[in-house]
Amino acid sequence: MPIVTPLTKLLNIRVPVVQGGMQWVGVPELVAAVSNAGGLGLLTALTQPNPDALREAIKKTRKLTDKNFGVNITLLPSINPPDYEGYARAAVEEGVRIFETAGNNPAPFIKFFKQNGCIVIHKCTTIRHAKAAERMGADILSIDGFECAGHPGEEDIGGLVLLERASQELKIPYIASGGFADGQGLVSAMALGASGVNMGTRFMCTVESPIHQNIKEKIVASTEQDTVHIFRTLRNTARVFKNKVSQEVVRLERRPQGAKFEELRELVSGARGRVVYEIGDPDYGVWSAGIVIGLIRDIPTCEELLSRIESEAENAIERLNKLSVAKAKL
Known part of the structure; x- marks a missing residue:
């Protein structure tokens, strides 16, 4: 049975898993593989040198998948800021209707995307920022815990508490990011109120990932202390x-x-x-790299990975259901 959540309904995907928008990693081959496997692949806009190159990456991705995919635009402080507006405009003009925003003040971009009929996922590391993005009009929030790769913010709040706080404070769906690699993690996130998970490091270590095989093998050989x-x-x-x-x-x-x-x-x-x-x-x-490297033990295809996550999640839910039935019989 497929796992149906607000995320799968809104994005029209089968598996409630989003591929993180990773610099140099979120390229057409990986994005299409994730989407073809039932998740949501995200092209990383700033991996491309300019908006025209992003247009070509979108076209290439479309040739590789007929499923939904999105574009990540991360807004970071920079001495020479990229042409963020140009990237956003190019993606919309190429027909992309799902965007992940992250970083500084997404309000103008959320407004632009919503005016063009797009779905916006905004990634944030605090409940305060999540509520602000909710007010700005984001459709889904990606709650980034202390465990994540990249920028975890400055407050050092782990996902366990952060996700439950999100369930208390937020009115729109949210997904969990940081520390997820398998079906057990997906079910744990859903138990805390999430509608799915965002995985970055786990997708780095797949067959379709563009990074060198040596780096993939280094991830497999590493632990959560690395x-x-x-x-x-x-x-x-x-x-x-x-x-x-x-x-x-x-x-x-x-x-x-x-x-x-x-x-x-x-x-x-x-x-x-x-x-x-x-x-x-x-x-x-x-x-x-996130501390989830401690859970990564192989280099599967995206299809193998997401199929396994579905099976693991189903088994985890079944185990929990048995606990409930056993309690009822006492």
Whole structure:
């Protein structure tokens, strides 16, 4: 039996799983594979060098799937901001009707997308920001717990409490992000009120993921202790894989005088992170990974992964139902 939730109904997908919008990873081949497998694939707009390149990525994805997919636009502080408006306009003009926003002040983008009949998922790390996005008109919220890869915010609230707080405070559907890799995790999120889950690191480690095989195998060989936070002292915390570069960043930040971003810029450059995925050297630069790496033990296709999640979720629900029946007989 399919798992039907507000997420699956609203997005017209079979499995209540969204692929995270990951820089350098959310490309047409992975996105189409996730959508073909029953989830929602998300192209990462800023992986493309400009809005016209995003148009071509959308067209390529459409050739690979006839299922729904979306576009992620993450709004981050930048000395030279990308053409966010251009990316948004290009995607809408190409017929995309599902968007994930994240980062700073999404209000203008949510307004633009809603005016064009789009569904908006907004990712946030606090209930305060979630309620603000709800007021702005978001359709679904993605609640990002402390466990997640990338930017977990500065409040260090784990998913267990954050998700239940969301159930108390929010009026629209929400999904859980950070720490999810299997059917048991999906059911646990739904037990806390979520309508599905967002998975990033887990989809990095699939056959269709564009990253180098060495990095996939490094994820499989790692444990939940193999990530670290950088930029804590700069109030821009990011969870990344624990390697020589990220540990050097932490060392510099922990000096009595701390560290300025200018001192870290070369170490943490996005270009170096991209090269990690291309050449397969896990120590070449910083790259995102969530503590969910402790649960990743193989490199399946997206179809195999989502089918397994469905089966695991069904089994988990059945176990819980048996507990209820056993109690009733006492």
